[in-house]
Amino acid sequence: MKHPKGGGFKRGGKKGSTDSDPFFEQETKKRRKVSTYEDEDIESIDSDAEENGFHGEDRKGVDEAAEEEEDEFADETAGEKRKRLAEALLLRTREAQRRQREERDDDEEDDEDDDDIVKTLMKKQQEDSGRVRRTIASSVQEPLSSDEFSVIVKHRKSVVSVALSDEDTRGFSASKDGTILHWDVSSGKSDKYKWPSDDVLKSHGMKVREPRSKKHSRESLALAVSSDGRYLATGGVDRHVHIWDVRTREHVQAFPGHRNTVSCLCFRHGTAELYSGSFDRSVKAWNVEDKAFVQDSFGHQDEILAIDALRKERALTVGRDRTMLLHKMPETSRTIYRAPASSLESCCFISDTEYLSGSDNGTVALWGMLKKKPVFLLKNAHAVVADGTTTNGKILTSQFSTSYS
Structure with a gap:
C-alpha cells in the first residue's frame, strides 16, 4: 500500500519521528498564525461607556479623574478618613438645615442653627447605635381595672400564640386548630387567614410533605409582625416559616430549611429581617422583602x-x-x-x-x-x-x- 506524498514515516528514519507528518506541520502553522496576533493591541469601546455617552477621550478623562481621586486619598489613614467623612456629613447637614430655613423664611441666629444641627446629628447617631427610645407616655391610656376586660372566643382549640402590631391597633392569634385570625383591637372583630392550596404553597417555596392530618400540619406555634405592619410571619409543626401580606391577608412566601418544628419568631425592629428559632436547635435569619435565606446560627444543645x-x-x-x-x-x-x-x-x-x-x-x-x-x-x-x-x-x-x- 502506497502512502500519500509527504505522509507516513520514511524508511530508515528514526522510529516515531513526526518531522514529515502533515498533521503536525499543519498544527505548527496554525500556532504560528495565532501567535502573530498575541502582541497586537486591539482597541475596543466599552458598551456601557458608549451607552452613557462616553467616547474615546471623554471616557479617558473620567477614568483619569477617578484615578486622581483615588491617588488623593491613597495615603489617608483611618483617622483622617473618619474626619473627612464627618466633615462631609456636617456639610450636608448644614446645607439641609439652610434649605429648610429658606423654605420657612426664618431668620434664625447661627447659634440656634448650630443647635439644630447638633440635635440632628445626635438623633442620627442614636438611631445608628440602636439607642433611640420612643416617647409614648402622652399617648398611653390609663390602665383598666382587672374587672374591665372581655373574652372573645373564635378559635375552636387552645390559642398558642398572639402578636400585636407596633401601633397597637391590630392583633393576631394562632390556635392548635390551624387557624390564624386578624383582630381589630378597638372593635373586637376578626378576619380569618385562608391557607392556599398545596400547588400555591409549592410555588411559594414550600416543600409539601405527606402529613398525618392537614389541619395538624398547619398548626402555628409562633407569630411575629414586622415593624411597618406589612408582613405577618407564622411558624409551626410543618417546619416552614410562612410570610403573609397583612393588607391582603394572602400567603406570600414559605421558607423551608428547619428540620423540626418552628417554635419562635421575631422581626428585627425597623427592618424586614426575620429571625426564627426551632426545635432543631438552630436560629435562622431571613430577608422577607428579598424572599431569601440570610444565615443561620447554632449553639443550643436542646x-x-x-x-x-x-x-x-x-x-x-x-x-x-x-x-x-x-x-x-x-x-x-x-x-x-x-x-x-x-x-x-x-x-x-x-x-x-x-x-x-x-x-x-x-x-x-x-x-x-x-x-x-x-x-x-x-x-x-x-x-x-x-x-x-x-x-x-x-x-x-x-x-x-x-x-x-
Whole structure:
C-alpha cells in the first residue's frame, strides 16, 4: 500500500519521528498564525461607556479623574478618613438645615442653627447605635381595672400564640386548630387567614410533605409582625416559616430549611429581617422583602423556646438546655449565659446590654451583657396556689415590657 506524498514515516528514519507528518506541520502553522496576533493591541469601546455617552477621550478623562481621586486619598489613614467623612456629613447637614430655613423664611441666629444641627446629628447617631427610645407616655391610656376586660372566643382549640402590631391597633392569634385570625383591637372583630392550596404553597417555596392530618400540619406555634405592619410571619409543626401580606391577608412566601418544628419568631425592629428559632436547635435569619435565606446560627444543645431582637443584628434565645444565647449574626459568634437551675422558657431585651428571662419554675432573672450569671433573681414571681390564682388573689398573668431601640 502506497502512502500519500509527504505522509507516513520514511524508511530508515528514526522510529516515531513526526518531522514529515502533515498533521503536525499543519498544527505548527496554525500556532504560528495565532501567535502573530498575541502582541497586537486591539482597541475596543466599552458598551456601557458608549451607552452613557462616553467616547474615546471623554471616557479617558473620567477614568483619569477617578484615578486622581483615588491617588488623593491613597495615603489617608483611618483617622483622617473618619474626619473627612464627618466633615462631609456636617456639610450636608448644614446645607439641609439652610434649605429648610429658606423654605420657612426664618431668620434664625447661627447659634440656634448650630443647635439644630447638633440635635440632628445626635438623633442620627442614636438611631445608628440602636439607642433611640420612643416617647409614648402622652399617648398611653390609663390602665383598666382587672374587672374591665372581655373574652372573645373564635378559635375552636387552645390559642398558642398572639402578636400585636407596633401601633397597637391590630392583633393576631394562632390556635392548635390551624387557624390564624386578624383582630381589630378597638372593635373586637376578626378576619380569618385562608391557607392556599398545596400547588400555591409549592410555588411559594414550600416543600409539601405527606402529613398525618392537614389541619395538624398547619398548626402555628409562633407569630411575629414586622415593624411597618406589612408582613405577618407564622411558624409551626410543618417546619416552614410562612410570610403573609397583612393588607391582603394572602400567603406570600414559605421558607423551608428547619428540620423540626418552628417554635419562635421575631422581626428585627425597623427592618424586614426575620429571625426564627426551632426545635432543631438552630436560629435562622431571613430577608422577607428579598424572599431569601440570610444565615443561620447554632449553639443550643436542646430545643429553642423563645427569641427576641431589637434594632441591632443580635438575636436573644433561650432553650430547654438552661442557657440563654446572644447571637451576634454578622460575626457568626455567640455569648452563652447559663441559668442556675431550670429550663428557660421566655426572654426579652430591655436594652442592648440588659435582658430578662423567665424559667419554668417561676423565676424571673435580670442579666447584664458583661456577666454570665444573673444580676438579680426574682423567685416565685407568679406563685400559683391550688385554685389557679396567685398569692394576692389575682388571675395568673405574665408579661414582659421591652424598650424600642
